[in-house]
Each structure stands twice: as C-alpha cells, then as structure tokens.
Amino acid sequence: MSRPLRLAINGYGRIGRCVLRALYESPLKDFFQIVAINEPADLASMAYLSQFDSTHGIFPGKVEQADNSLVVNGQRIQVSHATEPEAVDWAALDIDLLLECSGRYSSRQQLQRFVDAGCPRVLVSQPSNSAQDVDYTVVYGINHKGLTGHESIVSNASCTTNAIVPILAELDTAFGVDHAFLTTLHSVMNDQPMIDGYHHSDLRRTRSAMQSIVPVATGLAQGVERLLPQLKGKVQAKAIRVPILNVSAIDLMVKLQSDVPAQALNAMLLAATQHYRGLLDYSDHPHASIDFNHNPHSAIIDASQTRTNGDGFANLFIWFDNEWGFANRMLDVVQAWSARFQGLPPVPDASSCTNLKEQA
Structure with missing residues (x-):
C-alpha cells in the first residue's frame, strides 16, 4: 500500500465513534486513516464524546479540536456538519471509502446519493432494505472472499446477523438444521426514549427504555436467509430490548x-x-x-447454557457486544474490500486475516 487507505465516516453516533476508536486501538491504524467525519452535531460535543464514553471508557489517547477538525493522537480529521449527502464535497476529500454509520440510509436510491456526490465506495453499517439495494452484503468470515473490488455500495449487515450466521452455518454443516428460532435480547438503542415520549411510530418504542423490557420488530430472519439461502423458510426471529446500555445476547432454539x-x-x-x-x-x-463489554468478537458461545433434549432440539445462548464487535467487523470488511479494489493478493481466511491484524 503506497499510502494509508483514506476513510471517511458519515454519522458519528455510537457506531461511528466506535469505528474510529476501534481503528486507533488496532494495528490497522498504520494502514487506514480517517480523514473526514460528517456529523450534524457541534464539534465540541464530538470531541468530548470521542474522549469520554460511558460504555467503553476514556479514549486511550488524545482528542483535541482545531479549525473545524478533530485532532486524534496528532492526526487531523476534517469535520463537516451537513445533513444531506450532496452537501459535502466528498470528491475533494480524496477518500477511498466512506463508512455510512448514520443509520439513515438503506435503499439504493438513498445510498447512491453518496456515490453521485463523490464517494467511490460506501460501506453501510446496517442491512439494506433488500439484497438489490446494495452490490453485496458481507458477514465477515462467511462470504468476505466474494468481494470483487468492483462494488460501489456494500452492506455490513447487522450486529445480530454477524453474531448468528457463523454459528448457524456451522450447525447446518455439521448436523443439518431443519428449523431455527432466534430471540435477540438487545441492549437499548437511541430510537428509544429515557422516559415515555413521542419517539417512534412503533408504540412500544414510545415507552421508557430503562423501565421496561420492550419487544420490537426485527428483520433478522430475512438477514440470515440472505446470507444462508439454504435455510430459507426455516428461520424465525423476534427481538426484545432490555434496559442495559451495551452487550446483547441471542437465545437460539434449533431443530437439528x-x-x-x-x-x-x-x-x-x-x-x-x-x-x-x-x-x-x-x-x-x-x-x-x-x-x-468491549469484546471484539462477533459472538461468544456460552457453553454453560447449552441444552438438548434428545429429539434433535438444541438451545444455545450467544453473547455479543453489539457496538464494539460490529465496529471491528466493519474494519475487517474494509480490510478485505480494499485488498480487492487495490489489487492486492487474495484475502486469506478469517483466521489468517486476524493473525495479520495481530502481527501488523
């Protein structure tokens, strides 16, 4: 790589800040450089929340602000405060890849606006509305080798999809899966109010996040089937928000x-x-x-909770840090994708790729 890969972040909320921090806590910081952030919030708040985080602790470095920029460990990151993709001159920033972390854009028409505004490639931090809305959907470790380098818009799927797909893939290969039912116990998110309020069209999400267990809609089953088409029609899912700040779990019931x-x-x-x-x-x-908390794995299998009943039914319990694990997977996908579009040697398997990061 002749120069560090130039990255930008659109949307500097929970995932955007975790991506930046994960990069600075990773050896990949020597190969990737965040050169721009677009976030409607003011610069002082951005700097403060980069330095101090109630979930992941104080940033292990130095964060300053100067001349419309964040300065992180001495590296200047240009900051803009636009609310629409076209309001940023992305082409002038000479970026290689944009990490879209706002959660606002999920259709092809919406995401294409970033490409038309000068972003050569966009990695989206959520599932698209349909498979056709992006050029590729990646769960790292499952299908990242399918990246060709010719894509312009790629989805990183969801934190829950990244957690469960490798496990279901292994179960299906080893024993065959007839049916799977997934219940996600997910920590609160910022589409929920602290106290009852008019925050969402889903009436349950108008209720206080910290006072109730709240069932919510989920597209996890469709996300799993998109990555594992052999399980189409075999997967059902529901999601329940629980009043904790971070770390989620999946209760998996499977008929083998x-x-x-x-x-x-x-x-x-x-x-x-x-x-x-x-x-x-x-x-x-x-x-x-x-x-x-702050665990970088996509999923952690809690073997103490594994149950079977002798009729092919099995129950597994899986933990995952829905912020930190997913942020690290976004960086893994950046690494895999950039190797393709820069014409570097083929991406190794997940084990070797992790070793490369650890040894870099």
Missing part, C-alpha cells in the same frame, strides 16, 4: 436433523472457534453480560 448430546454440540462449537479465530469465542464460565 439428528440427535446431538450437549457435550458433542459444545465440542463442535469449540472447534469452530479455531476456524473463526477472532470472530467466534467460547466460554463455560458463569457469565453476566457486563463480562463482554
């Missing part, structure tokens, strides 16, 4: 094509963590959710 004792199921999952090194982890300790 053969009876599998819990011990054998856990042994297979433990072996799978070697194939998905850096992406999947495994533990049988007595955990609470806080144990996984």
